Amino acid sequence: MKLIILETYSQASEWAAKYIRNRIVQFGPGPGRFFTLGLPTGLPRDHPESYHSFMWNNFFKHIDISPENVHILDGNAPDLQAECDTFEEKIKAAGGIELFVGGIGPDGHIAFNEPGSSLVSRTRVKTLAMDTILANARFFDGDLSKVPTMALTVGVGTVMDAREVMILITGAHKAFALYKAIEDGVNHMWTVSAFQQHPNTVFVCDEDATLELKVKTVKYFKGLMLVHNKLVEPLYSMKETGAERSQPKKPYSD
Amino acid sequence: MPSNKSVSDAPIVQFTNCRILRDRRLQREDLWVRDGKILNPEKLFFDEKGSADVQLNCKGSIIAPGFIDVQINGGFGVDFSLATDDFKSGIDLVSQKILSHGVTSFCPTLVTSPPSVYHQVLPQISVRNGGAHGAGILGAHLEGPFISREKKGAHPEHCLRTFEAGAFQDLLNTYGSLDGVRIVTLAPEMKRSSEVIQELTKRGVCVSLGHSVANLSQAEEAVQHGATFITHLFNAMLPFHHRDPGIVGLLTSDKIPAGRRVFYGMISDGIHTNPAALRIAHRAHPKGLVLVTDAIAGMGLAPGRHTLGQQVVEIDGLNTYIAGTKTLSGSVATMDTCVRHFQEATGCSVETALEAASLHPAQLLGIEHSKGTLNYGSDADFLMLNDSLYVQATYIAGQEVWRQDTSGM
Numbered sequence: 302m303k304l305i306i307l308e309t310y311s312q313a314s315e316w317a318a319k320y321i322r323n324r325i326v327q328f329g330p331g332p333g334r335f336f337t338l339g340l341p342t343g344l345p346r347d348h349p350e351s352y353h354s355f356m357w358n359n360f361f362k363h364i365d366i367s368p369e370n371v372h373i374l375d376g377n378a379p380d381l382q383a384e385c386d387t388f389e390e391k392i393k394a395a396g397g398i399e400l401f402v403g404g405i406g407p408d409g410h411i412a413f414n415e416p417g418s419s420l421v422s423r424t425r426v427k428t429l430a431m432d433t434i435l436a437n438a439r440f441f442d443g444d445l446s447k448v449p450t451m452a453l454t455v456g457v458g459t460v461m462d463a464r465e466v467m468i469l470i471t472g473a474h475k476a477f478a479l480y481k482a483i484e485d486g487v488n489h490m491w492t493v494s495a496f497q498q499h500p501n502t503v504f505v506c507d508e509d510a511t512l513e514l515k516v517k518t519v520k521y522f523k524g525l526m527l528v529h530n531k532l533v534e535p536l537y538s539m540k541e542t543g544a545e546r547s548q549p550k551k552p553y554s555d
Numbered sequence: 556m557p558s559n560k561s562v563s564d565a566p567i568v569q570f571t572n573c574r575i576l577r578d579r580r581l582q583r584e585d586l587w588v589r590d591g592k593i594l595n596p597e598k599l600f601f602d603e604k605g606s607a608d609v610q611l612n613c614k615g616s617i618i619a620p621g622f623i624d625v626q627i628n629g630g631f632g633v634d635f636s637l638a639t640d641d642f643k644s645g646i647d648l649v650s651q652k653i654l655s656h657g658v659t660s661f662c663p664t665l666v667t668s669p670p671s672v673y674h675q676v677l678p679q680i681s682v683r684n685g686g687a688h689g690a691g692i693l694g695a696h697l698e699g700p701f702i703s704r705e706k707k708g709a710h711p712e713h714c715l716r717t718f719e720a721g722a723f724q725d726l727l728n729t730y731g732s733l734d735g736v737r738i739v740t741l742a743p744e745m746k747r748s749s750e751v752i753q754e755l756t757k758r759g760v761c762v763s764l765g766h767s768v769a770n771l772s773q774a775e776e777a778v779q780h781g782a783t784f785i786t787h788l789f790n791a792m793l794p795f796h797h798r799d800p801g802i803v804g805l806l807t808s809d810k811i812p813a814g815r816r817v818f819y820g821m822i823s824d825g826i827h828t829n830p831a832a833l834r835i836a837h838r839a840h841p842k843g844l845v846l847v848t849d850a851i852a853g854m855g856l857a858p859g860r861h862t863l864g865q866q867v868v869e870i871d872g873l874n875t876y877i878a879g880t881k882t883l884s885g886s887v888a889t890m891d892t893c894v895r896h897f898q899e900a901t902g903c904s905v906e907t908a909l910e911a912a913s914l915h916p917a918q919l920l921g922i923e924h925s926k927g928t929l930n931y932g933s934d935a936d937f938l939m940l941n942d943s944l945y946v947q948a949t950y951i952a953g954q955e956v957w958r959q960d961t962s963g964m
Contacts, residue, residue: 357597362585368604 302502304522305529310471313507317469319533324400326536339401341412374453385424398463409478409491413454420495422456457495465501473509480513562603565590569607575618576909577929586618588935591952595931619909620927621659621936622890623916626847628664630854635663636864638675650689654957656889657946659936660691662737666864667699667710674731682735685951694737701741702766708791709877709884711865722747723754736760740786742767743777756781764802766791771804785819789828806840818919820847823897824888826873830900837901846893846912851885895944
């Protein structure tokens with residue numbers, strides 16, 4: 302894995318954004334050639350305004366994407382299992398996930414794969430842990446009885462099938478989860494640890510998230526930043542537009 | 556790319572690279588328009604799976620709801636209180652010219668006139684939507700003749716009337732009909748005004764207090780009977796007195812019925828009101844301030860003599876007086892000048908200044924669900940302004956109806 306340590310939350314966000322930008326440019330998407338970006342499920346669908354609003358306001362309205370190319374798991378579907386299976390089919394049809402971007406919970410979960418989830422699970426209905434229900438209560442006016450207890454989520458196995466995985470971890474409250482994810486063993490209680498067995502993982506974090514790691518680990522990866530920063534160098538000048546764009550520089554790869 | 560627009564086939568226009576006034580703030584957001592209304596892009600994206608047909612780059616402009624002028628007596632040589640043969644073309648001319656001032660809807664105002672004028676002119680003022688032909692007409696504003704002799708201002712004394720004898724019927728006889736009448740200004744201290752105010756309010760006409768020597772309790776009583784507006788605050792009313800604030804006291808009165816708000820018009824041209832007085836009013840009751848021009852026929856023309864109903868007025872720069880006197884009579888300020896002056900004089904935010912000319916008049920007339928805002932579903936009447944609040948382009952129902960000519964100033 303690559304562990305990228307930036308000083309602050311905004312720097313970590315910026316690094317991650319530039320990395321994703323570079324990956325998309327290198328991939329060279331076009332008609333029929335989709336760059337499939339995977340994102341975790343977020344809020345349970347029972348609060349349709351909030352989740353769709355969240356995705357719209359924070360992502361879709363800022364980019365040019367065709368609505369037909371957006372696939373969101375529908376928690377109100379009549380047959381939930383069929384909905385999950387179709388979702389897996391759609392991923393296959395699009396050519397598989399090129400890059401999955403996610404965060405982790407303080408309990409080390411990826412998407413809604415709570416502690417105890419199978420590390421080879423697929424997209425399915427999942428019962429939420431109390432921690433997650435409490436965290437989501439703010440979207441339901443703090444009324445715990447209104448928070449859905451189930452959600453549809455991509456499985457750990459589904460994410461493992463992605464060609465590349467990027468995990469964003471910021472803040473001191475995630476530090477222990479990060480430690481468990483990368484310095485301890487693979488364990489279904491900390492589902493993010495599954496990515497130790499993925500060939501292409503990038504963890505992007507800020508200083509606070511490294512508080513539980515060994516000094517040795519942090520120093521090692523900080524030392525590699527000179528090399529890792531080459532991954533986010535711009536591939537062509539912003540001044541070149543449209544047809545004038547020269548071939549992207551040969552991207553750095555390790 | 557093909558987009559499945561299951562709701563409508565009308566083209567969708569996306570205005571990008573702009574700051575829009577929404578939810579009381581200027582936000583870096585795109586504005587989406589379809590079928591003459593503001594569109595919700597999120598619903599379009601998720602429910603209809605639609606996308607924009609046309610994208611227009613606004614180059615960083617401010618987009619604000621179109622201005623609404625509820626007190627304008629004429630302009631460009633046209634006087635709404637004069638029953639001429641070509642009255643209709645006169646009103647069309649004004650409605651077309653004020654587009655360049657950012658006004659997308661207005662209430663043509665008639666000053667105190669003899670009944671014959673009302674009977675001839677009112678049927679020719681019809682409520683209509685705006686468009687390339689000009690700003691929309693929301694209805695007439697009848698300022699007088701039921702006003703105070705002592706505070707007639709520029710209104711002709713011989714045309715003043717009372718409704719002591721027949722109350723509402725007198726009013727109806729004077730005007731001929733209330734069709735298409737949106738606002739009536741009267742003096743509440745007149746006998747039987749409460750009955751009249753109640754009748755007018757029942758018929759959906761906005762009652763405004765002005766040209767009056769009413770004290771605060773008379774004004775409060777009028778509000779309790781339904782009055783919701785004050786015509787050009789400070790002008791043509793008793794000055795504020797600390798033991799009897801008069802009509803001005805309505806701004807902070809505690810006798811306003813719950814759930815109602817009293818609005819007040821301000822002519823912020825720098826002449827009708829001293830900036831310090833403007834600030835006092837704004838600070839006392841910021842949510843009620845409605846910018847009006849009270850513009851007269853001479854607005855937009857060279858200095859000199861023009862008419863205002865039965866009177867002759869003289870224009871000298873920004874000052875307009877009854878010829879040969881120092882009595883102010885209307886103004887020649889334009890709406891966008893008023894907005895800029897208001898913002899400068901009070902030091903308020905750009906959002907506040909813009910709302911005083913759009914949201915507040917819409918709220919006064921109870922039309923804020925379709926005018927005066929950029930909320931989803933509202934009529935797409937809006938302006939593009941630069942940072943100094945100069946209007947660069949005016950749009951009505953999503954169509955560009957005026958654009959600043961940058962080729963030569």
